[in-house]
Structure formats: C-alpha cells, structure tokens
Amino acid sequence: MIADLVQNTLDGLSAGATYALLALGFTLIFGVLRRANLSFGPAIMFGCYAATWTHVNFGAGLLLLALITVSGAVLAGAYVERLCFAPHRGGSAIAAMVASFALWMQFEELATLIMPRHLYAFPLLYEGDPLALGPFTLRIDALAMLGAALAACLALWWTLYRTRFGLAVRALIEQPAAAALAGINVPWVFVRVFALASAIGGVAGYLVVASHGQITPMLGMWATLKGLLAMMLGGLGSLPGAVIGGLALGLIEAHTQWYLGPQMRDLIAYLLLFVLLAARVPWMTTRSAS
Amino acid sequence: MDDYAIGVLTNIALFSFIALSAYLLLIAGEMSFGQQAFFGVGAYAGGILTTLYAWPLPLAALAAMALGAVAQFLVALPTLRLRGLHFAMATLAAAEMARILFELMHWRREIDGELAGPDGTQGFRGIRWIFEHGIEPLHYLGIVGVLLALVLALFLMIERSKLGATLRGVGLDPELAASVGIDVQRIKLGVAAAAGALAALGGVLYAHHNTYIEPRNFDIMLGVHSLAYALIGGLGTAFGPLLGVLLDIGTLESTRVFHGYRMIVFGGLVALVLVYRPRGLLDERTVQWLRQRFS
C-alpha cells in the first residue's frame, strides 16, 4: 500500500519532469509573445522523427540522436516562428494560433510521408533490469529522465537568471513596452526565445521517446496537450509555475492511473483544469491572456 | 452526379455546421477549442435516439440540438468570464472530458437480434436510419443542404439586424458594449447555446451519414479545424466559414493533384493567407466593399 504510493510518486515525478520541460517551453513562448504555439509539440515530433530516420537509415548513438532531436526541433521551431509569429507580432493572437495549427498539419503529414509506418522503434535509454531497492523497483531510465530533466531545468534557470539574454527575456515577459524602451532588441529576443523553447522541448521529446522506446505521429498532439495542460495548471506565464504545474500533473496522473485506470487519469486531469479555471483561482488568472 | 461527388459535397455541408458554430463564437469574441464536443454530443444523442429508441430522425435531431445547446450553455456558464487562452483551454478541457466519457459509455441493447449502441472505444455501429427509410445519398445531401441553407439564411438575417450589430460589438469590445447597457453575459450565454445547438445538428447529420461513430472522431483535431475554417474563410460574413471548408475539402481534397501532400499544401496556404489577412479572406472590410460594389 505504502509501497505503491511511493512507487507511484517516483513514477509521477519522472513523468512530471518531462511535463515541466514541455510547460517551460510553452511558457517561454507564451510569456514573451502572449500567444500559444500549438505547433510546439509537432515541432518536437519533427525533431524526434529526424532522429528516428537517422537511426533507421544509418544507425546512431544515443548522444547523436539527442543532438539531432534537439536541432530538428529548433529548426522546426524557427520555421514556425517565421511563418506564424513574426508576421502577427502585435496583431491578431487568434490568427497566430490558427496559423501554428496549420503548420502542425504540415509536420504530421511530413512525418508520415517520410516514415509511413504508424510506429517505429527508438533506441532505449537503458535496456537492463530495473534496480530493486527493498520493496521498490527503480527504473533506471526513469531516474535518468528525472536527472536529465532536472539538469535541463537548472540550465534554463541559469540562463534566465544569470545571463544578459535571460535578463532581456524576463524583462520582456514582465513589461514588453518597457523592455523595448530599455533598448532591448525585441524581435531578436523573440527569435532566440523560440530557439531556446524548442531546444527544451526537443530535450523533453527525446527523453520521452527514448524511455518508451517507440515513436508515433501522435507524439505531436500529446506534447502540445500535456504542455498546455501543465502550463495552465501552474498559472499562465510563470516560469516557476510551469515546473510546479508539470510535476503536479505527473503526480496526479501517476496516482490516478494506478488506482482508477488510464481513462480516469485523463478525465481527472482535465476536470481539475476545468474546475480550477472556472473557479478562477488566483494563480491562474492574475496574468491576463488575450 | 457520381457517389464520390455526393460524398464530398455532403462532407462539405457537414463540416460547415461546426465551422459556423466556431464562427459564431469568434464574432462574439470567444475562441473555442471545444466545438467537437457538442458535435459529438449531437452525434451520440441522435444515434442513440434513432437506433435504440426508434425515434424518427427529425425528432432525434431536434432533441440532439436541444441537448447540444444545454451542454454548451452549462460549459459556458462557469467559464464565460474567462478570456482568450483561458477560455479556449476551458473549452478544450470540457471537450476532452466529453470524449473520454464517450469512451466510457457502454449502452448496448439488442435491436433486431443484434447488439446496437455505443460500445466505448469500439465505437457506435449501425446508425442506419437513413438506410432503413430508403433515403438515397443524393436525397440525404439535399436534406443536409437545405438545412445548411436555412441556417445560413438565419445567420444573414441576424447579421443585418440590430442583434447582429450587438453581437459584433460584444466581440470587439465587451467593456464598451457593457457601458452602453448591453447585458454582455446574457448575449454570450445565448451565443454559446446557439453554437452548441448548431454543432450538435452537424453531429446528428454526420452520424447518420456515416452510420458509424467513435470517440476519436471528436478529438481536438476536429475542433481546431473548425476554428481554422472559420478564420481563413473570414470573419466578415457567415459565408466565410463555408469558403474555408470549400477551400480545404472542396478543392484540395477532391482534386487529387496534391494526393498525399494535401495537408502540407493546405497548412502552408492557411499560414500564408493569415499573414496578409489575419481576419480571413472574407473579412469585414472585404465584405463591406463587396456590398457597396454589388448593391
């Protein structure tokens, strides 16, 4: 009983760590642009497919695959930024969002054109037996995922709070007009934020496919939905909130799945989001989102 | 007309209902990611009524519309004060909940020696009312087309009336609208109920056209597509959403030039159109220009 609880908590944290990364990517983009990038997940999927394609055709080591995933996601992210967000800066938020959805369709079709099977194997992060510690089993890949996600979070924290670029990003999130008046080159920061967010998403995507050992075109929708959900739960536009939202989502999912099954897991996550939004809990609605 | 053409035209008409429901919300200033839920509610409710309870389709359609209106009204009631992405995410959460509830729904009875009714993820087979009543595909297209024309006529009438101006006023600037004495909450609740009924009508007609539905038919893809159709077609007139559907299904799908590349072409086209026309092809300015030109 207690063992289940602990085990679920561990599983939940490692899943939550990737959700946190996805939510951070979303939040960075939403924070500076005030627009949701629906193509965030599909861009990650594109990176993962690029890596899978390399793996299937040439074979490549884990590190190289991670590198290809991240660069693929950044490349796809740059394409989305140029076509969907740069033209609508200061313009219509809905148009930007719908445009990003249109590119989502492109990524999905591109993935199935290049690799037409529904499912491909991806090299596993770790193939040995799980580690047994008394009554608990620790999946090594889950630990590695948690560790990598935490490392990525720390690297992001350092970038945002200890570098000049990070200062500009935070200034832009807080007061876009004042950031421009302080001499920050806003369009250029947008481009770099997009690249940074896509890279973080690429790391998350790589961790997910490498721990599941497989990839399908559904990854795009999955990553967009989980990222949006975690971002909203943590309060729209707050970076620490994104981490908390991601971890909370992971924990809730792990426990509800164990006790109630996968359908109830998703139902409860969405119900929670709906109820919190409807109740207008303070941390969710303090920042306006238009 | 060959079967394929009839099928494509029926699909265009069916999509138009849900695109119009997204359009209605957009002109009232709300972006919904969740219209697929009410389309699904209509499809399931209508299918259950005709298949399990032997209701005639027209009556089942009316009941499904009422249910769709009530469903979206109930979703809107606690979420209408949310704006922008908050509202969109609340509708998405509601829609995903609805989809999961469809997955959990097992409601099967023996009809004519066969088990019929929703069977969770296995879907809902045998919604055969139009076959049992000998309605040919061409006739069904006629029925769907007439209903769509009626809905469009209603839209055009409302858009020329004071109510239409009020709707656009609420959409463009709710604070200003409230300050001149418009009950913004009531208008938006009314719009939500109407959008729910409209999507549900599309759903009923879809279920009976296809004879088979399953929960996956009603995922976020359908909702965001309808939003995209409404937006690229244009927010200036109710013909906008139709143009959006026509552009995708009508030209790209049926002309097989882009076989296998359709979404790449369409996706790029949508993104490019929105760069130059953020409120769609038939936006307010174009519609005004057209009216002056031809009246």
Add this chain to the structure above:
Amino acid sequence: MAKAALLLIVLALPLLAQAQTPEAQLRCESTGQDFVYDCTLMLTRFGRPLEGAQVTVGADMPSMPMAHSVRPARARPGLKPGEYKARLDLEMLGEWAIKLRLDGPVRDLLVLHYEFDSKGAMPRKR
C-alpha cells in the same frame, strides 16, 4: 464434452443472431506499389453469401473522418459467390476505416477498421 458443446453454442450464437445487416470480411495485400492494396471482400447476409451487390469501397482516417478520405473504388465480383475485389489507393500506412457502400439487392453502409502495413491489412485489435 458438455463444455465443448456449450462452447460451440456460444461460438455459434453470433451466427444464429445474424439479422438483415450484411456482414463483411476483408483481406488486403500490398501490390508492391506504396500504399496501394488489392483487397478481397466476402459479403454474407443471414449467414449466406451475398451475391449481386454493387459495392463501393472507400476509406477514412478515424481522426478527421471527413477530411482524409480516399476516392472510393467500385468493387468487381470475384470468382466465388459473395466475393468482391477492389483496389485501394491509400495515402499512408496505419489505421483506416474502410467504408463499404452497398447498392442493388441490399442498400447499406458498413464501416470496418483495419490496420494497414507494408504487407497487407489486419483487423484492428482493441
């Protein structure tokens, strides 16, 4: 022995319960060309082969059923009674909802779920 008889009855039940809705079974083999399949269809009604039907075979993707649809092909009668043959040109691998529109002695629309891979098609297992 009694158990076996019971099993037989249970297995036969669906056959006994056969109503007027036709039943369909599909076998598809890749032609070697990408996403093009030769399919053989067995139609039965009241447990007997259904002959003389005009069958149109179409296909939908289960998510976005109205958008990703494939131009339907008219099926030719096969050698055996109740057998029909059609060539399907899909857009990609994966799960497809195969739609059979029947005209002639019976008018109906049947929807079957098959998973298409590079060799052929398998019924969806879920």
Add this chain to the structure above:
Amino acid sequence: MSFLEVRDVVTAYGKIEALKGVSLEVAEGAITCLLGPNGAGKTTLMMTLAGILRPKQGSIVFAGEEIAGRAPHAIVARGVALVPENRLVFPAMTVLENMHAGAYQRGDKKTVPGDIERMFARFPRLKERAAQQAGTLSGGEQQMLAVARALMSRPKLLLMDEPSLGLAPLVVEEIFRIVTELHRDGTTIFLVEQNAHMALRVAQHFYLMEQGKVTFSGDPGSLAEDEVIRRAYLGSAQRPA
C-alpha cells in the same frame, strides 16, 4: 541647429489620427516642456519619438539623423531614452536588475558598475532597496527607478512622460529637483507634464498642445502663467459648461 527636430508628424490609431501634423524643436542642453489637456496627444508624441509607435508621415531628426519609424532599441542606441508614463518598471525583478536592463544595449560592459554606483549616489533610496523587487517600491521610488533605468543607457536626450503623475507633493518636489540636477549636469530633457506650475519653473522653453496639434510655443515668461495653466488643463477652445 536644433538637437531634436520634429516636422509634421502624423500618428494614427487605426483611422483616428492622434497627432495631426506636429512640429517642434528641442534645443541641446535645455529643458523643453510640453503642456496640454488630457487627450491632446502628448503621450502619443512621446511614444512616437521613442519608436514604440510608427508615424504615418513626417520626420523626426535627432542630432542630424532621421529616426522616425526606427525600432525602439535602435533609437535608444542613438541616445534617446524615454521614462514612460506610469513608470513601467519590471515589478518582479530587483532594483539592481532593473538598472542592468536599462544598460542592456551598451557595448561597454566595464563601465556599467561605475554608472550604477553613480545612480545610487544620486538616488540613495534605490541603493537601500537594491535587492528588493521593484514592484514593492512606493510610487516615488518607482519613478526614481524608471529615471535611473533610462539614464543607464547614457542618453543624450531624456524624454520624460508625466513623471509627477499620481505622486504626493513632496515627492513631486524631489522629482523636479532631480530634473534640474540632470539638466545642470548637461542632459537635454524633453518633458511632458500635467503640473504646469512646476514645469514652467524648470523649463527654458515650452509648447502647448491641443487635439493633436501644437498651438503655442514660447518662453515661460511669454504668456501669463494662469493663461498657460488654463489652456494646459482646459484647452483654448472652451466649450460652454
């Protein structure tokens, strides 16, 4: 030659023109003041000068170079900094981080710490609160921070939009003391003010603006103060009450 020369600038929000052809000049080393009633277009002019708004037509020449329509960061780089209306500090960032943000586009990173020390000497209150979040400061302190942030870019021309807005009289006195100090140290200042009395005390030249147009230009002595104040608050074309 004047330092800043604005010629026939028109800025519009959609179809509504907020500036209907504004022309004025700011002399190097002086304090120039812009007065006028609410809605005259003063803030629109400041936003246009700083590059946040793009003028529909007209020219803005600063130190011999056309800056109309350039991006805000490019205008800051040329030595024009705006202290915006309502201050707009970065509330969740510390006072020190706010000042670093002001120095963002400067290439000479080595001189930044020295400048921060000089700012702290000028605004001792900010030094006390250096590690505090800017959102927790009082209105007057936030105004000082906004000025300090703008000065961190080492501007040749400082634009100030209503620095006394919503502040207590004693704090207003202090803000104007700082304005005169900055002027004495050689900064050119272009000031928008509602508080005509205070503005006329520090300025060498002033403009009156009404309904998107400059309606008067003169030295503080050239028009009786109560007439200036009347027109600055109510406009010259008074409607019957």
